[in-house]
Amino acid sequence: MAYETILVETHGAVGLVTLNRPQALNALNSTVLKELLAAFAAFEADEAVGAIVLTGSEKAFAAGADIKEMQPLSFPDVVTGDFLGGWDEVAGIRKPVIAAVSGYALGGGCELAMLCDFIIASETAKFGQPEITLGIIPGMGGTQRLTRAVGKAKAMDLVLTGRMMDAAEAERSGLVARIVPADKLVEEALTAAAKIAAFSRASVLLAKESVGRAFEVTLAEGLRYERRQFQSLFATEDQKEGMAAFVEKRKPAFRNR
Numbered sequence: 001m002a003y004e005t006i007l008v009e010t011h012g013a014v015g016l017v018t019l020n021r022p023q024a025l026n027a028l029n030s031t032v033l034k035e036l037l038a039a040f041a042a043f044e045a046d047e048a049v050g051a052i053v054l055t056g057s058e059k060a061f062a063a064g065a066d067i068k069e070m071q072p073l074s075f076p077d078v079v080t081g082d083f084l085g086g087w088d089e090v091a092g093i094r095k096p097v098i099a100a101v102s103g104y105a106l107g108g109g110c111e112l113a114m115l116c117d118f119i120i121a122s123e124t125a126k127f128g129q130p131e132i133t134l135g136i137i138p139g140m141g142g143t144q145r146l147t148r149a150v151g152k153a154k155a156m157d158l159v160l161t162g163r164m165m166d167a168a169e170a171e172r173s174g175l176v177a178r179i180v181p182a183d184k185l186v187e188e189a190l191t192a193a194a195k196i197a198a199f200s201r202a203s204v205l206l207a208k209e210s211v212g213r214a215f216e217v218t219l220a221e222g223l224r225y226e227r228r229q230f231q232s233l234f235a236t237e238d239q240k241e242g243m244a245a246f247v248e249k250r251k252p253a254f255r256n257r
């Protein structure tokens with residue numbers, strides 16, 4: 001499929017999506033949403049793909065929702081069309097998605113990175129929720145996911161002042177999993193994704209789902225859920241293979257069985 005706003009590649013068992021609207025610092029418009037969901041759906045359906053990396057350019061992961069697209073919209077327009085509601089579908093992807101962030105990840109760009117499972121940032125990354133400077137507030141999860149990631153104090157600071165935080169502050173705050181040199185960003189993200197893709201697919205999907213549960217249910221429910229998923233993996237051949245390989249001091253060969 002030919003895309004207008006993204007580039008799509010596969011690297012072995014990893015799907016790579018690159019946001020590609022350089023003239024607008026990868027601002028997220030409705031075409032980007034449609035194309036991103038189509039690319040993710042194709043990777044979900046492709047058995048050969050075990051994990052996905054989402055990245056932007058060196059200057060910008062994404063500078064936010066497209067302000068020029070939003071500017072003329074009225075309240076009835078955004079409510080009846082559930083403007084931006086479709087972005088929730090990114091969180092429904094079952095395969096792990098790593099955000100590889102360089103440069104600006106602002107507004108909807110920061111929220112898109114947070115919709116992914118974890119963020120690997122380059123030293124140049126800058127995160128922020130500047131919506132308040134435009135007379136609006138975050139609308140793709142910024143007040144919710146950012147608060148869960150960094151806590152109330154920093155979320156309030158960022159959402160109410162609109163200031164940006166650099167990669168070091170973002171890592172210290174728990175928003176970013178790791179920081180890597182700018183020229184190694186995509187390579188490092190692909191390596192991490194390839195590592196994930198080589199594990200038993202069932203254990204990867206259930207691990208992702210179980211961590212996700214921690215944000216949705218009580219601790220008791222989450223623990224019960226985790227234990228049942230853990231126990232269910234003993235029904236797989238890959239559990240036998242993984243443990244046999246450890247005992248026999250060799251590398252496991254998972255077959256997704």
Ligand code: HXC
Binds near residue numbers: 064131138
């Ligand atoms: C549309 C955008 C854009 C955006 C940048 N551009 N961000 N277009 N929507 N969010 C465009 C600019 O208009 C300009 O186009 C080109 O990209 C280059 O941007 P410059 O501003 O010239 O670059 P620079 O001076 O380097 O400044 C970079 C920047 C600044 C600090 C990131 O562009 C900026 O502040 N952008 C807006 C950030 C923002 O407010 N994001 C939140 C959006 S609201 P031209 O044609 O002039 O060359 C949002 C709502 C979320 O995300 C709610 C739920 C989604």
